[in-house]
Amino acid sequence: MLNKNDIQLGIAPIGWTNDDLPELGKEVTFEQCISEMALAGFIGCEIGNKFPKEPEILHAYLDIRGLQVASAWFSAYLTTAPYEETEQAFVKHRDFLHAMGAKVIVVSEQGKSIQGQQDVGVIRNKPEFTEEEWARLTNGLEQLGQLAKEKGMRIVYHHHMGTGIQNIPEIDRLMAETDPALVSLLFDCGHLYFAEQDYLAVLRKHGERIHHVHLKDVRADVLKKVKDDNLSFLDAVKAGVYTVPGDGDIDFQPIFTLLAEIGYKGWFVVEAEQDPAKANPFQYAKMARSYIEQLTGL
Numbered sequence: 001m002l003n004k005n006d007i008q009l010g011i012a013p014i015g016w017t018n019d020d021l022p023e024l025g026k027e028v029t030f031e032q033c034i035s036e037m038a039l040a041g042f043i044g045c046e047i048g049n050k051f052p053k054e055p056e057i058l059h060a061y062l063d064i065r066g067l068q069v070a071s072a073w074f075s076a077y078l079t080t081a082p083y084e085e086t087e088q089a090f091v092k093h094r095d096f097l098h099a100m101g102a103k104v105i106v107v108s109e110q111g112k113s114i115q116g117q118q119d120v121g122v123i124r125n126k127p128e129f130t131e132e133e134w135a136r137l138t139n140g141l142e143q144l145g146q147l148a149k150e151k152g153m154r155i156v157y158h159h160h161m162g163t164g165i166q167n168i169p170e171i172d173r174l175m176a177e178t179d180p181a182l183v184s185l186l187f188d189c190g191h192l193y194f195a196e197q198d199y200l201a202v203l204r205k206h207g208e209r210i211h212h213v214h215l216k217d218v219r220a221d222v223l224k225k226v227k228d229d230n231l232s233f234l235d236a237v238k239a240g241v242y243t244v245p246g247d248g249d250i251d252f253q254p255i256f257t258l259l260a261e262i263g264y265k266g267w268f269v270v271e272a273e274q275d276p277a278k279a280n281p282f283q284y285a286k287m288a289r290s291y292i293e294q295l296t297g298l
Contacts, residue, residue: 002260002296009289009298010044010070011037012214012271015244015281019049020116021234025276031061033281038065040285046106046269047072055099069100070267071156071212078140079111079133079164090144098151104212104266105148106186108158108165109137114233115162121230122162129164137164138177145182156186156212161194162233168197175206185209190216190242190272193250194223200254207262215288216272217248237273244272244284246291256296268292 016033017025030050037045045067052058062068074093076086090105097105112127114120129137145155157174159165165174175185187210192199203210219240226236245252270288274281292298 002256002264002298004298006263006265007296007298008044008068008070008267009042009292010046010068010267010269011040011042011285011288012046012269013037013048013050014271014273015279015284016276017048017050018237018273021237024238025281028276028281034061034065034067036282036285038067040282041289042067042270042285044068044070044267044269046070046271053096055096058100069097069102070269071102071104071106072097073106073108073158075110076107076140076144077111078109078137079129081111083136083140083143086140087143087147091147094148094151094153098153102153104154104156104184106158106212107141107144107155108160109163111137111164113160113163115160116234117162118232118234120232122233122236123227124230126162126166127164133164134173134177138174141174142179142182145179149182154184154211155182156184158186158214159188159191161191166191166195168192168202171202171206175209180209183209184211186212186214188214188216188271189250189252189255190214190218193218194236194241200258203255203258203262207258207264210262210264211266213259213264213266213268214271215245215252215268215292216270217243217245217250217252219243220249238275240274240278242272242274243279244270244288244291247284247287252291253295268298
């Protein structure tokens, strides 16, 4: 069983407003988003573009609603740009999250990524890294991990559709070629299911490296259309490929069972990007919260 004292439940704002597709949820205010997060029963959140960038202002909005900051996404360009550019942006991001009390920093390599290119099919155009790019990536991530460690934080690497780290062999290599003390892993069953990977195998093999969890479900019928029509990642999101846990085709019971067995401690963050005009974010947030409680007692 998962221990209530070890797990914190959060939700990402991407169900209310999509930073990569600003037309999705453009009418939803920041205040509506965080109020509905709290009303749905979550105690934490990740951060979207509508959130205030000043820690003292953001604290004032979140504290009164009983919300904490779990983490926030950081785009690294270690494979395609000078390291110093990524480091400069990372330090600013780290310091902001540290001021908000976060302990982990979600990092994803966006060099060569196609996840934000709406006219590029995500299935047939997956980027690959050269040996030189792999070396730049692993060395750079360890340096970012050291910078995070200076503040008592850690980086958690987010494998992601449309990027160079998407499949199990790539995750395995990243973990093998980085220092466990400096580079941890974010587990996202939704992205692994989308990529047709055995997400339970990732949990079994890399459980000790996992220090942040994103919970999203996948609609298999929509995923089939994405593959048949070679849709882009963003068009897949618009079509409804993702949903909250319990509303799609992933069986979460063995996921929660394995997380309990490995002694996972940290955040569970519901992160199910959808079109809020089609999937009312408050309704789906409550649905996710109820489902998690039903399966885990949390």
